[in-house]
Amino acid sequence: MLAPDIGIDLGTASILVYIKGKGVVLKEPSVVAFDRDTNKIRAIGEEARLMLGRTPGNIVAVRPLRQGVISDYTVTEKMLRHFIQKAVGKRSFRKPRISVCVPSGVTEVEKKAVEDATYQAGAREVMIIEEPIAAAIGAGIDIVKPCGNMIVDIGGGTTDIAVISLGGTVVSTSIKIAGDDFDEAIVRYMRKKHNLLIGERTAENIKIKIGSCFPRAEADTLDVRGRNLVTGLPKTVTVSSEETEEALRESTLQIVESVHSVLEKTPPELAADVADRGIVLTGGGALLRGLEELIESKTGINTITADDPMTCVAIGTGKCVEFLFGGGAHEERK
Known part of the structure; x- marks a missing residue:
């Protein structure tokens, strides 16, 4: 069996894999949990995301990509290999051709790191595409x-x-x-305004459920649990969408x-x-x-x-494979 052409949206928050003819087949958080003592990976993707902020000392849940670029090369390579195998399955005998998108402002060194990691993860050919171009194609x-x-x-x-x-x-x-900075802004706001310490996942939940950056006709509210910084005990605070607008204003x-x-x-x-x-x-x-x-x-x-903003880049990256590899624009690496 020939391996399919794959497009990967290698995101800071999540990784999406697009396969020609099938569409987006995989969407998982780009989080890896590994054991410090044995240096073995315990979980990748959604399972690892659930561990963020909840692990014992020897297990660390990390995001190997920071601000669109690779911050931990070895972990990124293992994560990519895992997701490629999960998307393609182990039936194909030939390595797939893969296109990966990167932010438009990355340096040549950062671009090379992504390319090398993709080859190491099992690609036959690699094409690097800039995110805005992929997003535009994916948006139709x-x-x-x-x-x-x-x-x-x-x-x-x-x-x-x-x-x-x-x-x-x-x-x-x-x-x-971007999105991570929105979460951090909410964490800072909650600490400053309510003396409440919350984690990244709680901040993201606030952003998704009631987050707003423009005055709305009706305000939404949400009960948020965290640790009171004065007493050190758990506490619940009601937050409104107007407060999130204030928190997110600067970003x-x-x-x-x-x-x-x-x-x-x-x-x-x-x-x-x-x-x-x-x-x-x-x-x-x-x-x-x-x-x-x-x-x-x-x-x-x-x-x-765009209609489905989350998957635009992945779809565009996948369609780029068809254009570029289809036209023979890329030579196979010897």
């Missing part, structure tokens, strides 16, 4: 036409903003402010400012296209309530979120 935009499209891809570790025309990036920027405004600066650098003809066609949001961070309205209010340009 025809990027080959000579007209400007603006993509804002908000992931877990980075936000990639780019204006794309004729299949390439014209102006782009990548900032290290979301930095994203808006970056959108603004990319628009300033965009050639006038393409800027006119963007004003006409609007801004498209992709990535898990795009699901934050009020983000469309916030960008629209600051730029005056119609902003929409």
Whole structure:
């Protein structure tokens, strides 16, 4: 059996695997739990995510990717190998061709680390694709036409903003402010405002359930449990969506400012296209309530979120494999 072509969205928060003809077949958190004493991996993916902040001293749950780049090479390679085998199965005799996406601002060294880790994990050929291009293809935009499209891809570790025309990036920027920073902002706010210490998972839960970055007609509330910093005892606090808006204000405004600066650098003809066609949001961070309205209010340009923002990059990366490998654009590594 021939191995299928695979597209991997190697994200800070989660890894998605796309297989040609099947779509997105795997979506798991990019978390690995390993035993410090024996140096053996105990769990990968969702099972490891449940261990975050809840492990005994000898077991450590880590994220081997930080802000879109590899921070722990060996663990990333093992994690990739695990997910590739899980997605493909062990029936194929030939190694798969894999395309992997990286943030637009990564250095050559960081790009090489991703490529090497993918080869080590069992790839026959590797193609590295920039995230905004993959996100645009996954969102259903025809990027080959000579007209400007603006993509804002908000992931877990980075936000990639780019204006794309004729299949390439014209102006782009990548900032290290994204979903993880939203969680950290909520943790800081809860500590400062309520004297309550909460973990990353609780902060993420607040963000998903009631998180907002634009004033809403009706406020939502959520009971949050954590440790009271004054008494040291467990405590429950009711948090409103208005408070999350205050907590997330700084991070979301930095994203808006970056959108603004990319628009300033965009050639006038393409800027006119963007004003006409609007801004498209992709990535898990795009699901934050009020983000469309916030960008629209600051730029005056119609902003929409892609149909399934979480899977756009994975689908786009997978479709890139078909374009690039299909046209023989990549030589096989000897």
